[in-house]
Amino acid sequence: MTSESMSLVDRLAERAAEIESVLDTILTADVGEEEIARPANLLAAMRYGVLNGGKRMRPFLVMETAALLGADRSAAARVGAAIECLHCYSLIHDDLPAMDDDDMRRGQPTVHVAFDEATAILAGDTLLTLAFEIIASPQTQADGERRIELIYELTKASGIGGMAGGQALDLAAETTPPDEAGIIRLQAMKTGALIRYSCEAGAILAGAAASDRERLRRFGEAIGLAFQLADDLLDVTGNADAVGKATGKDAAHGKATLVGLHGEQWAQKQLSGLVQEATQLLEPFGQSAQYLKLAARFIAERDR
Amino acid sequence: MTSESMSLVDRLAERAAEIESVLDTILTADVGEEEIARPANLLAAMRYGVLNGGKRMRPFLVMETAALLGADRSAAARVGAAIECLHCYSLIHDDLPAMDDDDMRRGQPTVHVAFDEATAILAGDTLLTLAFEIIASPQTQADGERRIELIYELTKASGIGGMAGGQALDLAAETTPPDEAGIIRLQAMKTGALIRYSCEAGAILAGAAASDRERLRRFGEAIGLAFQLADDLLDVTGNADAVGKATGKDAAHGKATLVGLHGEQWAQKQLSGLVQEATQLLEPFGQSAQYLKLAARFIAERDR
Incomplete structure (x- = not known):
């Protein structure tokens, strides 16, 4: 099958397999040039929290935007893997008893359930640190100025702001x-x-013109909004088995969402508008942007 | 008072004040060029966990080694502030109920006691992220290659390895x-x-020759060993009021330490040897290294 004729599902699976492979390598071998001794139980918890069959949507966005602008593929895969480590750290910590207190994630017991709370806290801490290590490593083939900009923007996207x-x-x-x-x-x-950053990262890695970078940033903003709206809708309309985690939680916790505020119909209309906006932003890139356009639609219409 | 005639205590206080000021600025104003909205309660927890009168020994080591090799002072202060954020994140998470379960730290209630557990987890997460943000920021006056090396070495010193x-x-x-x-x-x-890194960071920032960098790395290793031995000794011989945290915990928890294994006398002798080794490593730098030599002695002989 050529990449021209691939469906989005196949393209997602292809990218996800590439990211899994990068993550598996990083979470097995030593990252640095020196021999380091990683505590086995903590490493197992990191692997458990990361190598669990996620969709790898954020790495997909990095790899597609990087390909669009001609950045090195293996460098893009490493940046994607770094974002996935960071995303998974946030899931592990958010699931902790003191936070959202979730026992299930992607259809499996959460890290603090499968291991223990201390190990889950440390696994999150080390995955966050590893995210920056992966980008900072000389193995990520990009010059220092681009790697430092990737890290700087990632700290802002993921920290207190x-x-x-x-x-x-x-x-x-x-x-x-x-x-x-x-x-x-x-x-x-x-x-x-983080979704916006994932789209911008490809442009940073490629050393893209400011106008292209801004365009991808706005694309990322639009699909980020769509992602959250779709997530809120799924919490109302989805069932836990398909979604892979508990649903109906927002209403049960009295948590305010835009769907709760304006209703499902309004949310569906918003989603259509966001997909249209995202698609239009990619027009200048022509056919090369086909999978990013399909991804925007997929994010808005997904059922899990 | 000229810096030539200062005592170590005054020099430590001067450096600590400079670091406090950098940390206070970073934890007040926006770090990036864009307006970001930091949740007030989380920012308060970060400030509480950082601006609490620590000795700032690690930033001191960065600033002294940077000065020794001619690196930019304000850049060194920023790198020092970053290490302090990272150090304080580790204290906040280590103190959590699921980890060491400590209620007091530096004579104050720990972050999860003063705030709550979720906020303490997030304050640690955001301080860790902020550490990398500070170094990656263009406000740290050093070229991209040096900043990326500083970050890469810091990830290795602080992560799973x-x-x-x-x-x-x-x-x-x-x-x-x-x-x-x-x-x-x-x-x-x-x-x-992290102590070794603090000594090496000054050399990286200064773009020092490999031999000088290696020398400072070994100096950092020696005082790191001394620091831990002194800490274990304090747990045996110190009292909680002076030390500012609970003592006698190692024995109570049956925790193995070198002091427990070999006794206090052995530990005192080891400490002398480490101070001597550290001092000798700095001989080639002559009088400029006086405060680093004094600091090695201080670390070994401190009573809190």
Whole structure:
């Protein structure tokens, strides 16, 4: 099968297999040039939290945007693997008893259930650190200035002004429901920032023109919004077996979402608008952007 | 008072004040060029966990080694501040109920006691991320290649092959006491790696010759060993008020230490040997290394 004729599902699977392979290698062998002794139980917990059959949507976005702009494929795969480590760290910590207290994730017991709480905290810590190690490593074939920019933007997308800050707002929202502006801010930080970064990372890696980078950034923003809306819809309409985690939690916890505020029909209409916007942003790239356009639709319409 | 005539205590205080000021600025204003909205409660927890009167020994080591080799002072202060954020993240997470379960730290309630557990986990996560943000930021005046090397070495010193891996071994040691080689490995990872890095960072920042960098690395290794031996001794001989945290914990938890294995006298002799080794390593730098030599002695002989 040529890549021209592939379906999105096959393309996703191909990219996911490549990312799994990179992650498996990194989480087996030593990353650095020196012999390091990794505690076996902690390494097992990291592997358990990462190599668990995720869709690898964020790495897919890095690899597709990198390919679009002519960046090195293996470097893009490493950056994608780094983002996946960071994403999985956030899932492991969010699932902890003191946070969202979730026992199941992607159809499996969560890390603190399968191992223990201390190991889950440390596995998250070391995956976060590993994300930066992977990009900083000389094995990521890109010059120092590009790697440092990739790291700098990733710290902003994932720290207190991004993903982790969004999780803090999300926890606070359970006791003090935010207004619409508050929900939008929370979601832009908690899930939007890393998805937007995943799209921008390909452009940074390729040393793209500012206009292309801005275009991909806006594409990432649009699909980030779509991703969250679809997630909120799934919590209302999905069933736990298909989704792979508990559903109906938002309503049960009295958590404010845009779907709860405006209803399902409104959300469906918003989703269509976001897919249209995302697709239009990619028009200048022509046929090369086909999988990114299909991914935008997939994110909006997914059922799990 | 000129810096030539200063005592070590004054020099430490001067460097600590500079680091406090950098940390205070970073933990108040936005780090990036864009306006970011930091959740106030989480930012307060980060400040609480960092701006608490620590000795700032690691930043001191960065600033002294940087000065020794002619690196930019403000860049060194930023790298020092980054290491302190990383060090404080490790303290916050280590103190958690699922880990060492400590209620007091530096004479104050720990972060999860003063705030709550979820906030303490997130404050650790965001301080770890911030450490890399500070070094990656263009505000750290050093070229991209040096900043990326600083980050790469820091990830190795602090991840599963370094500090966090050492904490995993430390937790495991409470149920399965390690042998002498195991204790040495545990301590080299848990506390040694970051102290060694702090000494090497100044050399990286200065673009030092490989031989000077290796010399400072070995100096860092020696004082890292001394630091841990002194810490184990303090747990035996110190009192909680002076030390600012609970003492006698190692024996109470049946935790294996080199002091427990070989006794206090042996430890005192080892400490003398390490101080001598550290001092000799700095001989080629002459009088400029005076404070680093004094610091080696201080680390070995401190009473808190």
